[in-house]
Amino acid sequence: MPEISVQGLSKTFGREHALYDVSFSVRDKEFLTLLGPSGCGKTTTLMSIAGLQRPDEGMISCGDRVFFDRASRVFLAAEDRNLGMVVQSYAIWPHLTVFGNVAFPLKIRRMGKDAARRRVLEILELVEMAGYAERYPHELSGGQQQRVALARALVYSPAVLLLDEPFSNLDAKLRERARTWLKHLQSELGLTTIFVTHDQDEALSLSDRIVVMNAGAVLQVGAPEDIYHRPRTRFVAEFVGHCNVLAARAVAATSSGSTKLALEANGRPIIVSGEDLAAGDQVQLAVRPEAIHLDDHDDVAGGNDAAGENSYPAEVRAVSFLGDHYLYELDLDGLALTVTDARSHAGPAVTVRIPPSACRVLSS
Amino acid sequence: MSQPAEPGLSAVAIASPAAWAPAEGRGVRRLVPESWLQAFIWVLVLVAVLAPVLPLVYASVQSQPLYTPGRVFTLAAYRQLFAAPAFRTAALNTLEFAGLTTAFSVLLGGGFAVLCGRTNVLGRRVYARLFIVPILLPPLGLILGWNALYGPGGYAHDFVNQTLHIPFDLTTVPGMAVLGTAVAVPVVFLVCRAALSGIDSALENSARSAGASPLRALARITVPMLRPALLNSGLLVFTLSIEALGIPLLLGSPQGHDLIASYLYNTWSSAITPDPPVVSAGATVLLAAACLLLLLRSRLLGDQARFVSVGRPGAAAGDGVQLGTFTRVLFGALLALYLLATTFAPIAALALSSVVYQLTPLIAPWHLFTLSNWRMATQGVFAHSIQNSVEIAVVGAALTAAVVALATAVAHRSRFALRRSVPFLLLFPRAIPGIIIGIGFFWTFLLVNPPGSALRNSIWGIMLALSIRSVTLAYFVMSSSFATVSESLDDAARSGGANWWTTMTRIVLPILRPALFVSLILLFISILNDYDPALFLVTPGHEIMGVAMLDAAQQGTTGPVAALAMVQVAITVVAIAVGGRLFATRIRGSRHA
Numbered sequence: 001m002p003e004i005s006v007q008g009l010s011k012t013f014g015r016e017h018a019l020y021d022v023s024f025s026v027r028d029k030e031f032l033t034l035l036g037p038s039g040c041g042k043t044t045t046l047m048s049i050a051g052l053q054r055p056d057e058g059m060i061s062c063g064d065r066v067f068f069d070r071a072s073r074v075f076l077a078a079e080d081r082n083l084g085m086v087v088q089s090y091a092i093w094p095h096l097t098v099f100g101n102v103a104f105p106l107k108i109r110r111m112g113k114d115a116a117r118r119r120v121l122e123i124l125e126l127v128e129m130a131g132y133a134e135r136y137p138h139e140l141s142g143g144q145q146q147r148v149a150l151a152r153a154l155v156y157s158p159a160v161l162l163l164d165e166p167f168s169n170l171d172a173k174l175r176e177r178a179r180t181w182l183k184h185l186q187s188e189l190g191l192t193t194i195f196v197t198h199d200q201d202e203a204l205s206l207s208d209r210i211v212v213m214n215a216g217a218v219l220q221v222g223a224p225e226d227i228y229h230r231p232r233t234r235f236v237a238e239f240v241g242h243c244n245v246l247a248a249r250a251v252a253a254t255s256s257g258s259t260k261l262a263l264e265a266n267g268r269p270i271i272v273s274g275e276d277l278a279a280g281d282q283v284q285l286a287v288r289p290e291a292i293h294l295d296d297h298d299d300v301a302g303g304n305d306a307a308g309e310n311s312y313p314a315e316v317r318a319v320s321f322l323g324d325h326y327l328y329e330l331d332l333d334g335l336a337l338t339v340t341d342a343r344s345h346a347g348p349a350v351t352v353r354i355p356p357s358a359c360r361v362l363s364s
Numbered sequence: 365m366s367q368p369a370e371p372g373l374s375a376v377a378i379a380s381p382a383a384w385a386p387a388e389g390r391g392v393r394r395l396v397p398e399s400w401l402q403a404f405i406w407v408l409v410l411v412a413v414l415a416p417v418l419p420l421v422y423a424s425v426q427s428q429p430l431y432t433p434g435r436v437f438t439l440a441a442y443r444q445l446f447a448a449p450a451f452r453t454a455a456l457n458t459l460e461f462a463g464l465t466t467a468f469s470v471l472l473g474g475g476f477a478v479l480c481g482r483t484n485v486l487g488r489r490v491y492a493r494l495f496i497v498p499i500l501l502p503p504l505g506l507i508l509g510w511n512a513l514y515g516p517g518g519y520a521h522d523f524v525n526q527t528l529h530i531p532f533d534l535t536t537v538p539g540m541a542v543l544g545t546a547v548a549v550p551v552v553f554l555v556c557r558a559a560l561s562g563i564d565s566a567l568e569n570s571a572r573s574a575g576a577s578p579l580r581a582l583a584r585i586t587v588p589m590l591r592p593a594l595l596n597s598g599l600l601v602f603t604l605s606i607e608a609l610g611i612p613l614l615l616g617s618p619q620g621h622d623l624i625a626s627y628l629y630n631t632w633s634s635a636i637t638p639d640p641p642v643v644s645a646g647a648t649v650l651l652a653a654a655c656l657l658l659l660l661r662s663r664l665l666g667d668q669a670r671f672v673s674v675g676r677p678g679a680a681a682g683d684g685v686q687l688g689t690f691t692r693v694l695f696g697a698l699l700a701l702y703l704l705a706t707t708f709a710p711i712a713a714l715a716l717s718s719v720v721y722q723l724t725p726l727i728a729p730w731h732l733f734t735l736s737n738w739r740m741a742t743q744g745v746f747a748h749s750i751q752n753s754v755e756i757a758v759v760g761a762a763l764t765a766a767v768v769a770l771a772t773a774v775a776h777r778s779r780f781a782l783r784r785s786v787p788f789l790l791l792f793p794r795a796i797p798g799i800i801i802g803i804g805f806f807w808t809f810l811l812v813n814p815p816g817s818a819l820r821n822s823i824w825g826i827m828l829a830l831s832i833r834s835v836t837l838a839y840f841v842m843s844s845s846f847a848t849v850s851e852s853l854d855d856a857a858r859s860g861g862a863n864w865w866t867t868m869t870r871i872v873l874p875i876l877r878p879a880l881f882v883s884l885i886l887l888f889i890s891i892l893n894d895y896d897p898a899l900f901l902v903t904p905g906h907e908i909m910g911v912a913m914l915d916a917a918q919q920g921t922t923g924p925v926a927a928l929a930m931v932q933v934a935i936t937v938v939a940i941a942v943g944g945r946l947f948a949t950r951i952r953g954s955r956h957a
Contacts, residue, residue: 050855051858079863083859084860085855085859087852087855089850091852091855093853093871093875104857104860104862104871149856152856152860153860156860156861162859
């Protein structure tokens with residue numbers, strides 16, 4: 001299956017910039033997710049790839065087939081792109097049975113009746129809906145409708161599978177199962193897949209790579225771990241998972257490639273490793289709540305204080321119990337900090353330690 | 365589903381890409397690009413809508429009828445028209461008629477809508493259905509029924525004038541306006557009820573909590589919020605009233621009270637030189653007035669008003685304002701009395717006069733009982749006209765429903781460059797008075813030949829004229845139902861490989877089957893009962909029911925005409941019953957969804 005390439009895509013609705021210079025590519029057999037809040041342009045991007053919306057600028061190609069090219073005025077109609085699509089509402093045609101829905105694309109392609117029948121039953125088997133061929137859509141549950149939509153999108157072996165928030169109409173339990181199942185199916189069939197979601201858990205668990213979008217622009221492209229651990233901007237840091245963002249000023253470089261900074265909120269020193277900074281730089285540091293270590297105050301008083309880098313006394317403002325962990329809201333000399341920890345701490349006085357490698361400098 | 369069957373999965377995975385990668389190679393067969401198809405539909409609609417108009421305007425600025433050689437451009441026809449005292453009288457009568465009809469019908473229709481839609485008036489659900497009946501009934505049947513009941517020598521004429529002391533003469537302009545009101549009230553009623561269903565009943569409830577009495581809440585909260593709907597329906601009724609033809613032709617005209625439409629028709633049919641340009645000029649003036657009014661209406665109301673006849677039934681309106689027992693019974697009785705006097709008594713009178721030699725209050729009807737009217741109505745020209753009307757209505761409804769469905773698809777479900785003009789084209793026939801479509805097609809068939817004379821000398825020319833008149837009705841039904849089908853269904857078909865035509869004909873229109881049936885039934889009723897355009901197009905042997913009835917009624921024949929009108933009523937009722945059953949299955953079907 002070929003590679004999809006999206007270059008310099010722009011689109012405006014009236015004066016609104018729906019897309020602004022969006023570029024990325026999807027590799028063969030890759031599961032790529034467009035992640036962002038609603039209105040960020042991810043669905044517009046997907047619809048442009050599908051041919052259901054026409055961008056103002058840019059180029060979209062799939063292998064050596066050009067789908068859209070503003071410069072040479074190419075616009076391939078949606079029906080000629082051979083893509084499979086599943087949308088949030090599933091868009092199952094209510095007047096056709098499950099079989100009729102799945103067989104429709106094959107009829108369009110003039111496949112012989114027997115071959116089409118075999119193929120439809122095969123694909124229904126694949127999505128575990130073989131027993132429902134003669135049912136009408138209104139007789140199916142949400143999860144079943146979703147699998148019919150998927151079968152309908154897969155039956156003609158499309159070049160690429162496009163998924164627009166396919167899980168958002170399922171309840172939480174079902175959604176998790178459907179997620180696992182889809183990921184399994186995708187990797188088994190080696191489907192090149194573009195997936196649109198606003199749910200970061202979905203994006204992190206399913207994707208080979210994630211494209212984070214906001215306000216019509218691409219902010220960062222990378223593997224889930226990359227996006228999570230090395231967010232490049234404050235938006236990415238805060239949208240994907242929870243994050244503490246600390247304002248700081250670089251003071252001086254230390255010996256081992258680390259930099260010493262001062263926190264804006266309280267002037268405390270903080271060491272950051274693996275970042276290239278010059279003295280005087282005003283920066284923002286991203287620190288994940290689970291990367292911060294939390295100790296009871298007494299443990300530290302035993303002498304750990306001097307040795308530990310980035311160790312600070314703090315006060316517990318609020319604790320929430322979340323099942324497998326606790327969520328602490330701390331006050332570090334006027335700096336609000338969120339920390340998660342599996343252990344329960346009596347408080348109110350605790351010691352926090354921020355590992356230098358857990359701090360990411362965000363670009364402004 | 366959490367544990368997919370491993371072997372099956374892999375087998376398909378391996379078999380799949382090589383064996384079933386068809387799309388690029390085989391592709392989708394395409395005979396014509398979709399934009400050509402859409403352009404064809406667009407041109408079809410454009411030609412159909414403009415066909416009756418352009419030749420008419422052209423004929424009005426010529427010195428001679430269009431088939432005469434040696435014509436020159438002239439405005440003489442307009443000068444002659446405006447100089448004629450009879451035209452000026454007719455124009456003033458028309459303004460009076462339309463003004464009174466509008467005032468009465470807005471008052472009554474709005475009031476009824478508020479009572480039925482917002483209060484617990486006794487029998488409100490039944491009345492809400494019955495109020496629509498006059499729209500569906502054949503207009504000629506209703507006129508003849510009124511004439512039999514309230515006309516000079518009518519059954520209830522003396523009762524009204526002498527017992528109730530109401531000086532009421534159906535043949536005067538105010539008298540005709542009363543009948544016009546009875547026909548127009550359903551229009552106002554429908555528009556207002558649709559508007560009411562969009563107004564939250566919590567607004568009235570708040571007024572009640574704040575201390576307002578039920579009627580005060582209605583008068584101070586509900587009615588003011590209805591103002592746009594009242595304005596909208598009022599303009600609509602006024603526009604429809606200035607083109608009234610059947611009412612003056614049968615009632616006022618014999619007594620010298622002409623309206624513009626009947627004046628034009630009489631001038632046309634009694635002119636010394638046939639087909640005078642002055643009639644075309646008068647028709648053009650009438651057309652301009654109607655267009656201006658509709659333009660004004662869309663200006664005043666914005667876009668959404670054009671679709672306002674589409675209600676949202678079942679919108680959570682609650683029980684509305686609770687009236688006291690006495691009040692709700694009193695109003696319920698008044699509504700019943702209104703329906704009886706304006707709709708059911710006239711139809712009963714019509715039915716009665718179809719089985720007596722003469723309908724008169726002086727002799728008990730059973731002494732005059734006869735079946736000869738029905739025998740006459742089912743023989744000769746009358747029988748032939750029934751057959752012609754049904755043929756025209758069946759074929760016309762089917763063709764119109766199909767064309768309008770496709771045109772609506774172009775308007776609302778395509779990227780065709782001129783798609784935004786389609787709604788205007790489909791709404792335009794509503795602005796063309798019926799007699800103008802008649803005169804217009806008369807000229808068109810003369811000018812464009814072939815197929816002009818073939819159409820003129822068959823029932824199909826009449827079918828074309830009547831169908832175009834009903835286009836707007838079908839568009840109202842289709843445009844609102846297209847809006848209920850999510851475009852993601854189209855998108856799914858398009859990305860599955862279907863082109864526009866396949867998506868429309870295999871996915872969207874099949875889903876809209878119930879709406880197509882509804883528009884088919886409404887078109888059938890509308891085409892069956894319409895007659896004004898046909899007056900100018902009928903040739904011997906190609907009569908339709910309405911024209912046959914008008915001709916006979918003008919010559920003083922009443923019994924057989926009443927029988928024929930009852931046939932028309934009967935066919936209409938059957939069509940509504942069939943339609944109603946389809947609505948019912950639709951409701952049953954959607955309950956599963």
